Amino acid sequence: MYYSKFFDVPRYRVIQRITPIDELSVLGKELGVRIFVKRDDLLDLALGGNKIRKLEFIFGDVLRKNADTVITTGAYHSNHARLTAAFARKTGRDVYLVLTPPGSKDSKDLRGNLLIDRLFDAKIIDAKDPDEAEKIMREIASELERRGRRPYIISRGGAMAPGVLGYAYAMFEILQQLYEMNIKPDYIVAATGTGATQAGLLLGKILTGLDSKIIGISVGRKADYLIEKIYELVFEGARYLNVDIRFSRDEIIVYDDYTFGGYGVINKDLVKVISDVAFKETILLDPVYTGKAMTGLIDLVNKNVIKKGSNILFIHTGGTPILFQYQEIISKYLEEIKRE
Numbered sequence: 001m002y003y004s005k006f007f008d009v010p011r012y013r014v015i016q017r018i019t020p021i022d023e024l025s026v027l028g029k030e031l032g033v034r035i036f037v038k039r040d041d042l043l044d045l046a047l048g049g050n051k052i053r054k055l056e057f058i059f060g061d062v063l064r065k066n067a068d069t070v071i072t073t074g075a076y077h078s079n080h081a082r083l084t085a086a087f088a089r090k091t092g093r094d095v096y097l098v099l100t101p102p103g104s105k106d107s108k109d110l111r112g113n114l115l116i117d118r119l120f121d122a123k124i125i126d127a128k129d130p131d132e133a134e135k136i137m138r139e140i141a142s143e144l145e146r147r148g149r150r151p152y153i154i155s156r157g158g159a160m161a162p163g164v165l166g167y168a169y170a171m172f173e174i175l176q177q178l179y180e181m182n183i184k185p186d187y188i189v190a191a192t193g194t195g196a197t198q199a200g201l202l203l204g205k206i207l208t209g210l211d212s213k214i215i216g217i218s219v220g221r222k223a224d225y226l227i228e229k230i231y232e233l234v235f236e237g238a239r240y241l242n243v244d245i246r247f248s249r250d251e252i253i254v255y256d257d258y259t260f261g262g263y264g265v266i267n268k269d270l271v272k273v274i275s276d277v278a279f280k281e282t283i284l285l286d287p288v289y290t291g292k293a294m295t296g297l298i299d300l301v302n303k304n305v306i307k308k309g310s311n312i313l314f315i316h317t318g319g320t321p322i323l324f325q326y327q328e329i330i331s332k333y334l335e336e337i338k339r340e
């Protein structure tokens with residue numbers, strides 16, 4: 001009944017394939033659990049990642065409103081910015097990216113996601129922080145409107161009603177795949193940045209009637225802030241889909257103990273987890289999102305918060321280009337780790 005609601009919302013499709021679910025058997029055996037990975041790092045467009053699922057619904061709205069320019073914001077290493085630029089190219093829209101630290105846009109730093117933004121010929125504007133970025137986005141939009149253009153502001157990270165639907169819809173795909181594998185997930189774990197992915201998973205949990213726990217590992221923000229934000233986003237998504245839901249804050253689980261000191265902070269312990277997972281499982285994690293989320297997953301199992309013997313689905317939300325954006329710091333720690 002809920003599934004058919006998706007017919008009524010616009011979606012600009014770029015996803016052509018169902019992404020695989022792989023098992024991390026070495027790590028799982030060590031930890032005494034089964035860990036499965038939804039490989040959304042392999043999603044179809046421009047090096048993949050979770051933002052593609054959200055942007056399909058956001059660009060559905062962009063096209064419906066006949067906007068000719070999109071404007072968004074994020075850090076210099078933003079995956080969301082890269083993929084917004086990719087969708088803009090696909091749909092022939094102009095794109096402005098208002099980018100903030102962490103990271104920089106010095107020419108020596110023109111690599112990783114920033115390099116790809118440039119390949120897509122995005123107009124890049126600097127801001128000193130997210131508040132200034134919001135102001136600049138509104139100014140660009142007003143200026144464009146004055147010139148008779150039709151701009152569309154996409155929220156940071158795609159955290160807006162249509163964006164939430166990306167993972168609400170993905171939940172149907174995930175459950176069907178796991179059912180065919182005869183695996184019922186006890187926990188679903190993902191990195192939480194703006195909260196839209198987790199909100200989508202929670203909305204998908206309601207729509208599918210699933211009883212697994214959805215755990216978000218914050219990559220920077222405090223849990224209290226994120227819980228409030230996710231709560232709002234779940235309802236925004238439900239309203240956009242035109243469904244009535246019952247949902248309480250108690251169902252939102254966010255851990256903020258694995259930020260390594262803040263958004264974008266990279267240290268040796270984090271690089272150790274990334275290199276361990278690469279070595280044992282040939283899975284590439286990034287230092288801003290998935291590396292932190294996997295650190296949380298491992299620690300929560302070790303603390304028995306995630307119970308031994310359980311089935312865990314980790315959503316690989318992508319972000320691999322960030323490995324190359326921070327290659328110096330990562331290689332420095334890798335050398336130290338190897339010497340130990």
Ligand SMILES: Cc1ncc(COP(=O)(O)O)c(C=O)c1O
Pocket residue numbers: 049050051078079080157191192193194195196197198289290317318319320
């Ligand atoms: C690779 C990756 N993982 C996770 C996230 C977090 O997703 P959300 O902002 O929906 O919480 C992002 C978003 O920036 C991301 O790029």
